[in-house]
Amino acid sequence: MKRIAVFTSGGDAPGMNACIRAVVRGAVYHGIEVFGVRRGYSGMINGDIFQMSSYSVSNIVQRGGTILKSARSKEFMTPEGRAKAFEQLQKFGIEGLVAIGGNGTFTGATIFYDEYGIPTVGAPGTIDNDLYGTDYTIGYDTAVNTALEAIDKIRDTADSHDRIFLIEVMGRDSGYIAIQSGIAGGAELVMVPEVLTPISEVVETLKAGWSRQKSSSIVVIAEGEEAGIASEIAEKIRQQVELNIDMRVTTLGHIQRGGIPTAYDRILASRLGLGALEGLMNGEKNVMAGVVNNELVYTPFRDTIRLPKPINEDLLRMVKILSV
Ligand code: F6P
Numbered sequence: 265m266k267r268i269a270v271f272t273s274g275g276d277a278p279g280m281n282a283c284i285r286a287v288v289r290g291a292v293y294h295g296i297e298v299f300g301v302r303r304g305y306s307g308m309i310n311g312d313i314f315q316m317s318s319y320s321v322s323n324i325v326q327r328g329g330t331i332l333k334s335a336r337s338k339e340f341m342t343p344e345g346r347a348k349a350f351e352q353l354q355k356f357g358i359e360g361l362v363a364i365g366g367n368g369t370f371t372g373a374t375i376f377y378d379e380y381g382i383p384t385v386g387a388p389g390t391i392d393n394d395l396y397g398t399d400y401t402i403g404y405d406t407a408v409n410t411a412l413e414a415i416d417k418i419r420d421t422a423d424s425h426d427r428i429f430l431i432e433v434m435g436r437d438s439g440y441i442a443i444q445s446g447i448a449g450g451a452e453l454v455m456v457p458e459v460l461t462p463i464s465e466v467v468e469t470l471k472a473g474w475s476r477q478k479s480s481s482i483v484v485i486a487e488g489e490e491a492g493i494a495s496e497i498a499e500k501i502r503q504q505v506e507l508n509i510d511m512r513v514t515t516l517g518h519i520q521r522g523g524i525p526t527a528y529d530r531i532l533a534s535r536l537g538l539g540a541l542e543g544l545m546n547g548e549k550n551v552m553a554g555v556v557n558n559e560l561v562y563t564p565f566r567d568t569i570r571l572p573k574p575i576n577e578d579l580l581r582m583v584k585i586l587s588v
Pocket of ligand 1: 391434
């Protein structure tokens, strides 16, 4: 393989730049020409493709976001869109791809390979940590720490005013961000999509806190929670119990996607970027590079897409025990 391209796709995640840097510098080291594609599959379709060098990735290891920009392309989901993308890659003589993204990105890459035979190796870039085949995804650790900083700050004001706070965190259908930021922030309860939490249990937990004269209570809610988003859950709580304590709702939102990546994310991203590149060079295709038990592994896209990544329910049990 003489020429490859790298791109970021789907929601951005802190550490994507460290990953791009590893792909580019790894390619330079191995004597492979490397191109960058801007805005994921959209840029591929539009031919927004440029040659990269070691200098293209100087001073980016510490930066959040993605220098290659990102997008969710509807056009790539159509056969016409993919035909245009293939034409552009041919124009630039690109023989293989490193895709930094999540499930949607890998689904697109799989279909593209079936139709045009361009091999892709993926690196898991998403704050959600919802991909089977890696213990952690790039950006997850930073997002958890960002959420935690916000939870800590909210705890200060909650405590000063003797209030309950419902804090909604991101994660799409996954409760990973909620569970880890909740444990680290000493939350009284964590609600995740993977495990049913009846509103009656939320009410009981809050009541138990009041009866023990707790000065503040924090419930961390994953955005994909079945009972609804945080404001809806607040409403359901009010319907079940007359509150003699103030309750407020905070949705952390996209703040969790930005910011300086943690050391953990930079190192993980560097390992996975280089791992994806070297996998591609060694003939891997339609697989995602991941780190499982500190070992670099390659998992077929079909498994990263199809197989669930369960949360550790014992951690939820711990939240209950530690909030007595
Ligand atoms: O996948 C990352 C993520 O931030 C999810 O946690 C969230 O559900 C979604 O993307 C938000 O997407 P958008 O930025 O398109 O609103």
